[in-house]
Amino acid sequence: MPPGVLFAVYDNKTRQPEYIPPEYSDVPPLMEALVLWIHTEKELPIPIKEIAELFHVKPITITKWSISWLNRGII
Numbered sequence: 001m002p003p004g005v006l007f008a009v010y011d012n013k014t015r016q017p018e019y020i021p022p023e024y025s026d027v028p029p030l031m032e033a034l035v036l037w038i039h040t041e042k043e044l045p046i047p048i049k050e051i052a053e054l055f056h057v058k059p060i061t062i063t064k065w066s067i068s069w070l071n072r073g074i075i
Contacts, residue, residue: 009019022030038044044051 007021008017010016011018038051
C-alpha cells in the first residue's frame with residue numbers, strides 16, 4: 001500500500017492500486033464541487049434520481065476522478 005494510505009482497492013491481476021480514497025481534508029471541497037455541479041449543469045448525464053441515489057449510497061467514494069468523469073458525462 002502506498003505510504004500514508006489506510007485503505008485502497010487493488011486490481012486483482014496487476015496488484016496495483018485501482019482506487020485510493022481522498023484524504024479527509026479533500027472531502028469537503030470535493031463535495032462542494034459536486035453539489036455546485038449538480039446545481040449548475042443544464043443537462044445531466046444520468047437521471048436526477050440516479051444522482052440522488054449516488055449521493056445517499058456512495059458519499060465516501062467521491063473523488064477527483066469521479067467528479068472529472070461526471071463532468072465529462074461518463075457516469
